[in-house]
Amino acid sequence: MEVKKASAKNMRQYVVFRVESQEFGADIHKISIIEKMMNISRVPSTPAYIKGVVNLRGEIIPIMSLRLKFGLPEIDADDDTRMIIFKFNDVALGAIVDGVAEVVNLSDDDIENISAISNDRNYDYIMGIGKAEGRLITLLNIEKLINELVTKE
Amino acid sequence: MDMNQYLDIFVEESREHLQQLNASILELEKNNHDKAVLNEIFRVAHTLKGMAGTMGYTKMQTLTHDMEDVLEELRNDRIFADSNMVDVLFKCLDALETYVNNVTATGQEGEETFQEIIDSLANILKKTGKSEKNQEKAAEAKNAIDPGAHQGNSKLRVELDQYDINVLKKALDSKMNTFEIHVALDKGCLLKAARAFIIFQIFENNSDVIKSVPKVEDIEDEKFDFEFTVIVITKQPKEFFQKEINSVSEVADVVVNEITYEHLGEAPSASNTEGAAAEHNGADQSAHNHNAKDNQNGKKLQKSGKTVRVDIERLDVLMNLVSELIIVKNSLEDSSHSKESKINDSIEYLERITTSISDAVMKVRMVPVETVFNRFPRMIRDIARELDKGIELHMSGVETELDRTVIDEIGDPLIHILRNSADHGIESKEERIRAGKPDTGNIYLRAYQDGNNVVIEVEDDGHGIDIEKTRAKIIEKGLESADIVKTFSDKEIIEFLFKASFSTAEKVTDISGRGVGLDVVKTKIEALGGTVEVETAMGKGSRFIIRIPLTLAIIQALLVKIGDEKYAIPLSSIQEIDNVKPADIRLVRNQEVILLRNIVIPVVRLDKIMGVPGVLQDSEKKVLTAVIVKKGDKYSAFVVDSLIGQQEIVIKSLGKVLAGVKYIAGATILGDGNVALIVDVNSLAL
Numbered sequence: 038m039e040v041k042k043a044s045a046k047n048m049r050q051y052v053v054f055r056v057e058s059q060e061f062g063a064d065i066h067k068i069s070i071i072e073k074m075m076n077i078s079r080v081p082s083t084p085a086y087i088k089g090v091v092n093l094r095g096e097i098i099p100i101m102s103l104r105l106k107f108g109l110p111e112i113d114a115d116d117d118t119r120m121i122i123f124k125f126n127d128v129a130l131g132a133i134v135d136g137v138a139e140v141v142n143l144s145d146d147d148i149e150n151i152s153a154i155s156n157d158r159n160y161d162y163i164m165g166i167g168k169a170e171g172r173l174i175t176l177l178n179i180e181k182l183i184n185e186l187v188t189k190e
Numbered sequence: 191m192d193m194n195q196y197l198d199i200f201v202e203e204s205r206e207h208l209q210q211l212n213a214s215i216l217e218l219e220k221n222n223h224d225k226a227v228l229n230e231i232f233r234v235a236h237t238l239k240g241m242a243g244t245m246g247y248t249k250m251q252t253l254t255h256d257m258e259d260v261l262e263e264l265r266n267d268r269i270f271a272d273s274n275m276v277d278v279l280f281k282c283l284d285a286l287e288t289y290v291n292n293v294t295a296t297g298q299e300g301e302e303t304f305q306e307i308i309d310s311l312a313n314i315l316k317k318t319g320k321s322e323k324n325q326e327k328a329a330e331a332k333n334a335i336d337p338g339a340h341q342g343n344s345k346l347r348v349e350l351d352q353y354d355i356n357v358l359k360k361a362l363d364s365k366m367n368t369f370e371i372h373v374a375l376d377k378g379c380l381l382k383a384a385r386a387f388i389i390f391q392i393f394e395n396n397s398d399v400i401k402s403v404p405k406v407e408d409i410e411d412e413k414f415d416f417e418f419t420v421i422v423i424t425k426q427p428k429e430f431f432q433k434e435i436n437s438v439s440e441v442a443d444v445v446v447n448e449i450t451y452e453h454l455g456e457a458p459s460a461s462n463t464e465g466a467a468a469e470h471n472g473a474d475q476s477a478h479n480h481n482a483k484d485n486q487n488g489k490k491l492q493k494s495g496k497t498v499r500v501d502i503e504r505l506d507v508l509m510n511l512v513s514e515l516i517i518v519k520n521s522l523e524d525s526s527h528s529k530e531s532k533i534n535d536s537i538e539y540l541e542r543i544t545t546s547i548s549d550a551v552m553k554v555r556m557v558p559v560e561t562v563f564n565r566f567p568r569m570i571r572d573i574a575r576e577l578d579k580g581i582e583l584h585m586s587g588v589e590t591e592l593d594r595t596v597i598d599e600i601g602d603p604l605i606h607i608l609r610n611s612a613d614h615g616i617e618s619k620e621e622r623i624r625a626g627k628p629d630t631g632n633i634y635l636r637a638y639q640d641g642n643n644v645v646i647e648v649e650d651d652g653h654g655i656d657i658e659k660t661r662a663k664i665i666e667k668g669l670e671s672a673d674i675v676k677t678f679s680d681k682e683i684i685e686f687l688f689k690a691s692f693s694t695a696e697k698v699t700d701i702s703g704r705g706v707g708l709d710v711v712k713t714k715i716e717a718l719g720g721t722v723e724v725e726t727a728m729g730k731g732s733r734f735i736i737r738i739p740l741t742l743a744i745i746q747a748l749l750v751k752i753g754d755e756k757y758a759i760p761l762s763s764i765q766e767i768d769n770v771k772p773a774d775i776r777l778v779r780n781q782e783v784i785l786l787r788n789i790v791i792p793v794v795r796l797d798k799i800m801g802v803p804g805v806l807q808d809s810e811k812k813v814l815t816a817v818i819v820k821k822g823d824k825y826s827a828f829v830v831d832s833l834i835g836q837q838e839i840v841i842k843s844l845g846k847v848l849a850g851v852k853y854i855a856g857a858t859i860l861g862d863g864n865v866a867l868i869v870d871v872n873s874l875a876l
Contacts (some may be wrong), residue, residue, distance in 0.1 A: 078865035079755060080844070081800040082852045090844065092859045099847045128846045186847045 047145045051167065053174055054121060055136040056103050062141065062167055062174040069124035071137055074114045087186075091120070091131065098122060100131040101186075128183050141169045148176065197297055200245050202497065204290045207234050207241075208283060209564055215279050216567050222271035231279075232261040238286065247299040248351070250289045256311040257282050269314065278310045280568070346370050346453055347419050348403050354421065355454045357400055361423040368449040369397075371431055372419045379440040383412040389441070390420075392434045397424030416442075421449070498594055500554050508554065511547045518543060552740075556591035559637045559646070562601045563588050566608060566635065573612045580630030581616050583608075587637035592644055596718055596738055600646070603711040603722075607648045607734045608633065610707065615652030615732055625729065627651065643720075644740055649733040655726040657683050684724050688712045716872060745841060747858070748817065749834035749866065753802035756866040758839055758858055759828065763871040765820040767833065772808040781876075784816065784827055791818065791825045792876045799853060799874065805831065821875035828874070841868060 051062035052071075070093075077089040077100050086105035090097050100120060104111055117136035122129060148165040162181055167174040211234045217227045235257045242250035257279070263269045271279075285304040292300035348370060350358070358368045371393075375385055386409045393399050399406075401421040404414045424431075428446045435444045522536045567583050574581040592600065616622075616631030623629050634649040660683050665672045669686065688708045715722045720738035739745075739762065746761040768786065775782050775793055782793035793816070797805040808814065816827040839858040844851065855870035 076864055078857070078867065079802075080848060080851055080854060080867060081802075082854075083848065087848070090848070090857060090865050092863055092865050095842075095859065097842045097844055097857045097859075097865060099845055130847055183847070 048142050049144075050140050050142055051174065051176060052121070052140050053138040053169075054119070054134040055138060056107060056134055057109055060138065060172060060174045061103075061134075062143075062176045063121070063123070063179050064176075065140060067123050067125045067179045069122045069129070072120045072122060072131075074118045074120060074133070088133065093122065093131075096129070098129045098131050099186075100133060102133045104133070104135070123179050123183065125180060125183055128187055130183050130186065141167070141174070143167045143169060143174075143176075196245065197293065198497075200241060201290060201294050204238065204241060204286075204293075207238050208287055208290065210234050211238075211283055211286075212568055213564060215276060215283065216571065218271055218279075219273065219276045219571075222276075225265070228261065228265050228271075232258065232265060235261060242289075242299075245293075247289065247293070249303055250286065250299050253282060253285055253289075253304060253308065256308055260311050260314050263315065269317065275314060278307065278314065281307050281310070346447065346449065347372060348401060348421060350401070350421075350454070354401055358421070358423070358449055359451070359454055362449075362451060362454075366423050366425060367427065368421070368423050369428060369431065370419060370421050370447040370449055371435070372443075372445040372447070373417065373435060373441060374443040375416045376440040376442045377416055379416065382414070382416065383410055385438065385440055386410075386414075386418065388438050389435055392431070392438075393420060393422055396426050396430070396434075397422040498555065498557060504550065504554050508547065508550045511543055511550055514543050515540075515547065552593070555594045557594050557597050558589050558591050559597065559600075559644075560588040562597055562604065563635060563637075566604070569605065570608065570612060570633065573609065577613065578618070579612070579616055580619055580622075581612055581633060582630055583633050583635060585635045590637040590639060590644055592738065593740070599714060599718055600736075600738070603714050603736070604635075604646065604648070606707045606711050607736075608635070611648060611650040611652065611732070611734075615650040615654075617653050621653075625653070639740070640737070643737045646736045646738070647733055648736075649731060651731040654728045654730055654732050655684060655687070655724070656728065657726075660684070660686060684726065687724070688722075745839060747837060747839045747868065749837050749839075749860075750815075750817065750830040751832045751834055752797050752800060752830050753805045755800070755802055756834065756860065756864070757796070757800070757830070758837075758866050758868045759817055759819065760855075760868065760871060761836065763819045763821070763875075765818045765825060768816050768818060768827070770814045770816045770827070770829075772811060772814060775808075775814075786818065786825075786827075789825065791827045793827045793829060794874055794876065795829050796869070796874075797829070797831070819871050819875055821872060824875065826875040828869070839866075839868075 050065040052065050052068055053060055053062050055061070072093070075091045075093075077091055079089040080087065080099070083089075086101050086103075088100050088102050088105075090099050102111060112135075114133075118133065119137045120131045120133055121137065122131045147169065148167050150165045151163060162178050164176040164178045167176050211231060214227050214231045214234065217224065218231065221227065235254050239251055239254035239258065242248075242254060260269075260275075260279075264271055264275075269275070281304075285302075285307055288302065288304075289299045292298060361368050373386075373389055375382055379385055390399070390406075390409075399420055399422050402409065403419045408414060409418055422431075428448060431446050432444050435441055518536055518540045522533065522540070563585055566585070570581055570583040611633050616633070617625070617627075619629040622631065632651050634647070636645075636647045636649070638645055657680050661675055661678070664670055664675050664683070664686050669689070670678075675683075688711075712722055715736055715738070718738050720736060722737075723735045724732060725735070726732040747758040748761055748764055748767075750757050750759060770784055774784055776784070778790065782795070783790050784793055785791075796802075815830050815832060817830060817833075819826050819828055841856045842858055843849070844854065844857055848854075853870050853873050854867050856868045857865050858868055860866050
């Protein structure tokens, strides 16, 4: 059994969530709130993975489907489905995920950088792979995700 | 001394004063003997001086102080305000604005000293025979400190300001020695900074350095030739320094000048200015020498908050309404408990109150257009002088109010239209006389309320828009073929002016002619939900009419259903609603149209455009519901499935991610909590 050295180098908290069977993580500071699925109002002329908008206590928030974004087929929402609302730099964006697990603490040591692996554009959204309790968590670069959507306009 | 908390107030009040100054100087130009105006200008300059002094902005203080000197002469009729003097005063105003802008951005007034302006002011004073550097008695009751480099005896190399003078006086009073020490290094000296450092060690170990020319920081960076001058307070005698410094190698010359009371321009006194000065110098005394450090510490001001000045009465109204709201809420609670349901009454009352509250809050956000208009007279004056034309600006309806956000956006479009009028509209003096008009052109800027809109008009009595020239330009630019262009009505030709990169000016001036103005104007105004139209007559002039809706956030809308989705169409765009039989839809040039009272109206199939799934085909329907919308004077028929009803809705932004989505102007939250999208009529209407 590996004894992990308690390294205090840049401990950050990540919320772990599930899309299909893969686990992903996002910086907790960028997350505003996690909600159960709500009625989404469709918005025309948007990319397919933008499902529409929801009314969150008076605020209109665009919602995207991570499944569609990652090229997976859509499935019906179930009791585990959640919407993670990201808020970052005055921009709000919600993402539909298949389930939210927990919050983990990861330090820089626990994260593998994968920029060496591939130049594939899709990997741009991945900040690295985090290792926690034997699991591999793909850490998403939420900033990039959001910025890309905003500058498109 | 942490001044940051006062920065917001300083900036806001300064801007108000500068506005006042602007208006007053313009007045002065018209009647240069008007004492009331002179006094007003003096008062404002004086207040600004005080404010600048309190905040420690010495350059601003110097400038306002010099302005005061000139204004004093004007007040006493020793000089008169001619057009050059007014120009100088305007330059001062611009300089002060620059300082305030710097403060807004960085918290510091910046490095510019605007020496030329100060020199101009000094020149004006010279003409009156008044001594340039007048040592005003610092015993003022006001809080201001007079910095202006005042010096009685020019034997000293270094100019002393009031801080220095006070500090030195205190030193002399306490029987300390005050010297001005000038050091010249060998011309062949290589490591100037190192030598200077050694010499400064001597100073530091034996005295207090009050001032250094050039600044300590500059000396450390070797930003000096071979000489520098230092003012020190010390117990050591003159000879000590002479000996010590001379013993440092590569020092060519040392001159130690004793600073006496005469140099400071006053008899030894424990004047009560010390009190006033000390109050503001505070810890700045020694900090004065370390100006460099201060600049580095200049904290970046966060974007200074936008504020609105609100009439207290309006806030009272709001307060009352809110309390009524609470009462109604309570009565509703009671009603729900009691068997007797008076709920309907309470709800009606609630509705009235909420409408009143929203009106009241709207009013709070309203700001008179005056705040935008007041910089125009100056701008027109400057343009008129620049183009050497006679132009007079007449403004009316300046008390008309607009929402704060609109006020911010309307400035630029108006500036552009005004510049257009001045540059292209109003002819030169000779041309006007030849045309039988008075040599001074007029531009009328009017604002008034019209129904739910505020209308702003810019009218000039220039030579109007040359339709034929425009027509030729369109053909020349290849924007349309000559045949089609020939058939265009005047109105259609004018619309071309609002297209991007279109300009009929022969040359591109600083003011206009780049051809990117009018289309930007149109875009900005449409973004505010408004419209812009032009009326023109050759030889007589042109009129730009801008219409902007009063309320931005809450509108009346028609809720419609398309498939399973609900959409909102702003009521102000709707002309009427008609039932149309599918058979009545004809095809003209591949565009579906209907005939309504002999007018051909293009049909817009909203379901297709919005990509709404599951909408029935025409063949399955007996009758179609068409909402006839109006854009300018063109109509379109939007086909929807059914109407829900008219409703007052709150416009909610879609947020940055979806801001650019086509055809959608925003969203609203319905009573059931669901979101309905608001249709952007302008982008859909054909």
